[in-house]
Amino acid sequence: MILSVGLVYICIGxxxxxxxxxxxxxxxxxxxxxxxxxxxxxxxxIFWRAMAHTVLFFVVTFTVQTVLGIVFAVILHSxxxxxxxxxxxxxVPVVLAPAVMAPVFxxxxxxxxxxxxxxxxxxxxxxxxxxxxxxxxxxPVIMGITIWQWTxxxxxxxxxxxxxxxPEVIEAARIDGAxxxxxxxxxxxxxxxxxxxxxxxxxxxxxxxxxxxxxLVTGGGPNYATEFLGTYIYRQSIPLAxxxxxxxxxxxxxxxxxxxxxxxxxxxxxxx
Amino acid sequence: xxxxxxxxxxxxxxxLVTLMVLPFLFPLIVMVQGxxxxxxxxxxxxxxxxxELPLFFRNSVIIALITIALVLAATMLAAFAFSKLWxxxxxxxxxxxxxxxTLPEVILLTPMFSISLQxxxxxxxxxxxLPLAALQIPFTVLxxxxxxxxxxDGLFEAARIDGAxxxxxxxxxxLPLTRxxxxxxxVLTLITTWNDYLLPLVFLQSPETQTITMxxxxxxxxxxxxxxxxxxxxxxxxxxEIIAYLCLQKLFERGLAAGALK
Numbered sequence: 447m448i449l450s451v452g453l454v455y456i457c458i459g460x461x462x463x464x465x466x467x468x469x470x471x472x473x474x475x476x477x478x479x480x481x482x483x484x485x486x487x488x489x490x491x492i493f494w495r496a497m498a499h500t501v502l503f504f505v506v507t508f509t510v511q512t513v514l515g516i517v518f519a520v521i522l523h524s525x526x527x528x529x530x531x532x533x534x535x536x537x538v539p540v541v542l543a544p545a546v547m548a549p550v551f552x553x554x555x556x557x558x559x560x561x562x563x564x565x566x567x568x569x570x571x572x573x574x575x576x577x578x579x580x581x582x583x584x585x586p587v588i589m590g591i592t593i594w595q596w597t598x599x600x601x602x603x604x605x606x607x608x609x610x611x612x613p614e615v616i617e618a619a620r621i622d623g624a625x626x627x628x629x630x631x632x633x634x635x636x637x638x639x640x641x642x643x644x645x646x647x648x649x650x651x652x653x654x655x656x657x658x659x660x661x662l663v664t665g666g667g668p669n670y671a672t673e674f675l676g677t678y679i680y681r682q683s684i685p686l687a688x689x690x691x692x693x694x695x696x697x698x699x700x701x702x703x704x705x706x707x708x709x710x711x712x713x714x715x716x717x718x
Numbered sequence: 719x720x721x722x723x724x725x726x727x728x729x730x731x732x733x734l735v736t737l738m739v740l741p742f743l744f745p746l747i748v749m750v751q752g753x754x755x756x757x758x759x760x761x762x763x764x765x766x767x768x769x770e771l772p773l774f775f776r777n778s779v780i781i782a783l784i785t786i787a788l789v790l791a792a793t794m795l796a797a798f799a800f801s802k803l804w805x806x807x808x809x810x811x812x813x814x815x816x817x818x819x820t821l822p823e824v825i826l827l828t829p830m831f832s833i834s835l836q837x838x839x840x841x842x843x844x845x846x847x848l849p850l851a852a853l854q855i856p857f858t859v860l861x862x863x864x865x866x867x868x869x870x871d872g873l874f875e876a877a878r879i880d881g882a883x884x885x886x887x888x889x890x891x892x893l894p895l896t897r898x899x900x901x902x903x904x905v906l907t908l909i910t911t912w913n914d915y916l917l918p919l920v921f922l923q924s925p926e927t928q929t930i931t932m933x934x935x936x937x938x939x940x941x942x943x944x945x946x947x948x949x950x951x952x953x954x955x956x957x958x959e960i961i962a963y964l965c966l967q968k969l970f971e972r973g974l975a976a977g978a979l980k
Contacts, residue, residue, distance in 0.1 A: 543913035
């Protein structure tokens with residue numbers, strides 16, 4: 447008992463220690479600049495762009511992943527051949543490290559990459575261009591990669607949640623004359639509401655945390671078009687060695703993360 | 719869930735799902751195909767003959783194993799205390815722990831950097847293991863506690879009456895019953911640890927300590943623009959994960975599902 451409580455104390459103490467260092471130890475030479483870092487932050491256009499990217503990224507990836515996850519789960523719960531095979535294909539990206547896949551995606555979306563070849567093969571050659579070097583298309587590509595990676599997880603979650611739905615309820619609805627769409631909207635979707643909220647929470651935190659994919663695939667560029675809070679904090683703290691400013695950005699991120707998780711958490715409790 | 723009465727609708731559904739799965743397969747095909755381009759299997763031979771490769775693997779395995787052991791031990795004990803023991807301020811501590819759930823790792827970068835420099839941990843396994851474990855524990859404790867709450871208190875009390883100490887009843891009553899959630903925790907921690915990129919990037923500088931996720935970048939430096947070898951390296955690093963998943967498919971899916979369904 448003492449051991450277990452001790453371990454918990456160590457964990458909390460460790461987090462607390464870090465938190466205090468976050469406030470005080472931000473500058474390596476302890477020159478106090480007060481709130482200067484924060485005023486700079488609010489005037490920093492790249493910070494606001496990173497914020498906008500994060501919000502857009504969250505909305506798009508959450509929507510697409512949820513819809514795809516539900517559709518896959520529903521279809522694979524219907525009688526379908528080779529269901530296991532589909533499941534594996536959708537889920538494999540989840541276990542692969544983004545760091546490992548990054549060179550592959552850089553290759554695919556390069557000017558002479560496979561994606562452009564595919565477009566030409568489909569007779570849409572006019573659309574082909576260097577996707578990652580164009581600041582208008584780099585962000586959608588990053589979103590696409592993220593969706594590719596994480597849809598497997600939403601799928602598995604919905605799949606698990608849908609097995610909890612009592613088949614007799616659906617059977618009863620069918621006898622009452624409900625069609626496929628009606629069953630989906632009136633029984634399945636309300637039945638997996640808890641899962642949707644859990645995924646919402648994961649997506650918010652995921653969007654705020656986004657680092658690996660943009661860092662490795664585009665490096666935040668071109669011209670900050672794929673800069674996220676995570677990559678910006680890294681850029682400021684490590685390569686630019688502006689630790690104080692990086693810490694100020696981190697505090698902003700922390701406030702956002704706690705705020706949103708409280709928001710989602712209270713929604714969850716209200717619904718329960 | 720969907721009812722397909724006619725043969726035609728069944729075929730439509732099958733074709734639909736096949737088409738939808740294709741984009742998921744595409745990058746994997748490109749990866750394998752690209753790695754065989756140019757010199758074919760020679761690419762693999764070159765990559766495999768790099769002396770650093772086994773090092774990276776070994777480092778990842780060591781870090782993953784120690785992190786899993788640490789997380790599992792701390793989680794089981796903490797969850798037991800939070801679920802079955804009456805302690806003063808139990809709920810307060812639990813909420814403090816949960817608040818750490820939302821912490822993204824980038825936030826901790828600066829403080830951890832200075833801590834690890836001060837402690838002389840920089841560029842050692844511990845500089846990655848400790849933050850990884852610390853960030854993983856809040857989540858796994860939440861999981862394990864929810865699971866343990868489902869174990870009736872009566873069992874625990876019965877062991878007490880039979881003369882078992884708290885420690886004995888934890889060992890002989892609680893632990894055997896929590897095996898499913900322990901398995902889920904192992905899988906979750908394995909995936910997070912094995913795939914983590916940011917912490918090794920910042921804290922591990924020499925090839926003697928770097929992990930598998932640094933491998934593709936390392937080879938980009940090594941083979942400059944020879945994409946085929948970089949892709950071969952990517953395949954080699956991806957293979958163990960895919961094999962592990964295929965072997966433990968049920969465990970992976972259950973573990974991750976348990977992870978998000980609080």
